[in-house]
Amino acid sequence: MKKGLEVILDTALKIHPALPQIIEIGLELSPYLGSAWQSYKMYRLENRVQEHSEQLERISVLYSNTSLSEKYIQERIAPIVLSDLIEEHEDAKINYILHGFENVFINEKENESLVINYFDTLRNLRYEDVKRFFYFIDEMISEPIHSNGSEEQALQRSIDGKLKNLGLLKIKAKWGGFEGHDINNTREDARLTLYGEKFADFISTYKSINN
Numbered sequence: 001m002k003k004g005l006e007v008i009l010d011t012a013l014k015i016h017p018a019l020p021q022i023i024e025i026g027l028e029l030s031p032y033l034g035s036a037w038q039s040y041k042m043y044r045l046e047n048r049v050q051e052h053s054e055q056l057e058r059i060s061v062l063y064s065n066t067s068l069s070e071k072y073i074q075e076r077i078a079p080i081v082l083s084d085l086i087e088e089h090e091d092a093k094i095n096y097i098l099h100g101f102e103n104v105f106i107n108e109k110e111n112e113s114l115v116i117n118y119f120d121t122l123r124n125l126r127y128e129d130v131k132r133f134f135y136f137i138d139e140m141i142s143e144p145i146h147s148n149g150s151e152e153q154a155l156q157r158s159i160d161g162k163l164k165n166l167g168l169l170k171i172k173a174k175w176g177g178f179e180g181h182d183i184n185n186t187r188e189d190a191r192l193t194l195y196g197e198k199f200a201d202f203i204s205t206y207k208s209i210n211n
Contacts, residue, residue: 005024005027005042007046008023008042008045008046008049009023009024011046011049011050012049012056015049015053015056015057015060016056016057016060016061016064017060018060018061018063018064019056019057019059019060021074022059022060022063022073022074022078023049023078023082025074025075025078026074026078026079026081026082027079027082029074029075029078029079030079030082030083030086041086041087044086045082045085045086048085048091048094051091051094052094052095052098055095055098055099055102056098058102059098059101059102059105062102062105062106063105066105066108067108068104068105068108068110072110072112073104076112077101077104077112077115080116080119081097081098081100081101081119084097084119084122084123085097088123090126090127092127093122093125093126093127093130095205096122096130096203097119097122099202099203099204099205100115100118100119100122100202100203102205103201103202103203103204118198118199118202118203121166121168121199122199122203124166125162125166128155128159129159129162129163130203132144132156132159132160132163133163133168133169133196133200134200135187136163136169136187136190136191136192137192137196137200139187143186143187144156153184156184157183157184157185160185160190163196167193167195167196168192168193168195168196168199169190169191169192169193169196170190170191170192170193171185171189171190172185172188172189172190
């Protein structure tokens with residue numbers, strides 16, 4: 001597995017000179033270090049480093065110029081990010097993980113508990129959950145249409161409940177809801193909580209929610 005790490009670090013070096021240090025120290029302190037050395041997970045990490053080289057280059061530049069503590073980034077934040085890059089099954093979520101890491105630097109987020117909580121929330125969301133979350137806050141995203149009684153409709157209603165339970169949305173009560181029935185929610189039925197607003201900023205790139 002040592003060879004796999006060397007390949008990853010060599011790829012990282014081509015992206016930016018500071019990136020190998022972030023990855024190597026992050027992996028050493030990762031809570032998933034034991035499982036991370038499985039070959040297929042190292043291969044997954046290698047692919048993700050290559051596929052997201054532009055984001056990682058921006059992060060590396062920010063890391064080289066940040067006023068945040070090097071120990072804080074290397075020992076507290078980077079291990080969480082590396083663990084999520086290794087363990088996350090859905091490739092589509094990787095952008096959001098890296099947006100969060102990038103925004104730690106852009107907004108100089110020194111509150112470790114807050115940053116960890118954002119990453120915990122993201123970890124609890126599937127890609128379909130994130131898409132639904134952005135539907136509620138971005139008028140450019142079309143309203144999803146599902147057949148009445150379909151599995152897709154059932155999933156959408158379940159996701160709405162999940163977003164509410166995670167403290168990201170407040171959903172307007174409806175008569176059908178009082179009767180205990182499943183109901184469909186539109187953009188007009190929901191609004192972000194304060195935490196939802198801050199979380200949306202955290203996982204978005206340059207305050208944009210179209211990525």
